[in-house]
Amino acid sequence: MLKVPDHQVAGHQASDGVIGPLVDDSGHFYKPLQNDERGSNEVAFYKSFSSDACIPAHIRRYFPIFYGTKDIEASDGSGLHPHLILEDVVSIYQKPSIMDIKIGSRTWYTQASDDYIEKCLKKDRETSSLSLGFRISGLQMFGTKDSEFWKPGKKLTQSLNSDEAKLLLRKFVSSNMPADSDVCPDSALASNVYGGPAGVLEQLLELKAWFENQTIYHFYSCSILILYDKEAVLKERSSGALIKLVDFAHVLEGRGAIDHNFLGGLCSLIKFISEILTSPKEDLHL
Ligand SMILES: Nc1ncnc2c1ncn2[C@@H]1O[C@H](COP(=O)(O)OP(=O)(O)OP(=O)(O)O)[C@@H](O)[C@H]1O
Numbered sequence: 150m151l152k153v154p155d156h157q158v159a160g161h162q163a164s165d166g167v168i169g170p171l172v173d174d175s176g177h178f179y180k181p182l183q184n185d186e187r188g189s190n191e192v193a194f195y196k197s198f199s200s201d202a203c204i205p206a207h208i209r210r211y212f213p214i215f216y217g218t219k220d221i222e223a224s225d226g227s228g229l230h231p232h233l234i235l236e237d238v239v240s241i242y243q244k245p246s247i248m249d250i251k252i253g254s255r256t257w258y259t260q261a262s263d264d265y266i267e268k269c270l271k272k273d274r275e276t277s278s279l280s281l282g283f284r285i286s287g288l289q290m291f292g293t294k295d296s297e298f299w300k301p302g303k304k305l306t307q308s309l310n311s312d313e314a315k316l317l318l319r320k321f322v323s324s325n326m327p328a329d330s331d332v333c334p335d336s337a338l339a340s341n342v343y344g345g346p347a348g349v350l351e352q353l354l355e356l357k358a359w360f361e362n363q364t365i366y367h368f369y370s371c372s373i374l375i376l377y378d379k380e381a382v383l384k385e386r387s388s389g390a391l392i393k394l395v396d397f398a399h400v401l402e403g404r405g406a407i408d409h410n411f412l413g414g415l416c417s418l419i420k421f422i423s424e425i426l427t428s429p430k431e432d433l434h435l
């Protein structure tokens with residue numbers, strides 16, 4: 150049985166008259182192909198990536214598994230529409246806290262149309278992309294009580310300065326609910342989610358090591374999802390946190406060159422997370 154996902158934090162979402170992703174109860178995420186070249190580009194990327202023997206297994210695990218494409222009934226009732234069938238990377242969590250971070254200081258590339266470049270340039274300047282090398286496209290987090298849930302709108306997450314981005318990344322791993330802006334985030338889960346041998350920082354560093362060498366792909370406008378389950382972390386004191394890359398509608402061939410745009414954004418994100426781990430109680434005055 151297909152349904153609209155309960156946990157989607159960014160991107161095109163299914164609503165009245167708007168086509169969006171669907172999920173089933175077997176752990177699949179169905180992303181509708183966009184009608185323009187973004188749809189065919191993303192299919193081409195997944196086909197190439199999933200069959201490329203040069204991608205090491207420890208890197209492949211950061212990407213959703215690709216199960217092909219299929220025509221299914223679109224969420225907007227418009228009839229059969231081609232969808233990517235992907236691993237639903239959220240399905241293993243009961244109450245997933247999710248952050249979508251679009252990586253890179255620029256989301257455009259010279260091969261794109263003038264209109265597209267202009268649109269992206271404006272967005273990159275207005276958000277933290279240009280200044281920080283990434284922008285937080287969306288997030289949701291659960292609290293410890295059943296009623297506690299926070300999903301700020303993108304206006305609140307995308308256009309942050311450096312202190313504001315650090316504060317939001319701290320809120321994301323705090324046990325107290327951050328919706329009340331008077332409450333100072335306690336960063337209580339930082340060492341379990343961001344830190345530790347299997348935590349987010351180690352995963353980002355592993356990804357970075359690959360990006361320092363790989364010249365096969367250039368990932369424009371691609372996001373890193375950070376995923377964890379607060380209850381599980383508080384109960385087991387282990388991480389269970391994962392990072393996953395999503396959105397490959399704007400992947401280009403690397404042609405032997407380093408993807409310095411993605412790599413730069415990734416290094417910047419790593420610096421933020423590292424600083425939170427080294428000074429979790431830092432008081433940010435905003
Ligand atoms: N494989 C997946 N499993 C679970 N959730 C996913 C998966 N891929 C994407 N999502 C969810 O959907 C959101 C949007 O994904 P994605 O960026 O691929 O869509 P998009 O419509 O192309 O976005 P954009 O408007 O930024 O181009 C993500 O923030 C995440 O919440």
Ligand SMILES: O=P(O)(O)O[C@@H]1[C@H](O)[C@H](O)[C@@H](OP(=O)(O)O)[C@H](OP(=O)(O)O)[C@H]1O
Nearest residue numbers: 159160161187256272286303307370398399
């Ligand atoms: O970050 P936001 O505010 O969610 O804005 C969207 C984001 O910039 C996407 O990357 C972009 O899709 P592309 O990268 O595929 O262009 C989309 O364009 P669209 O609405 O024209 O699809 C924007 O709406």
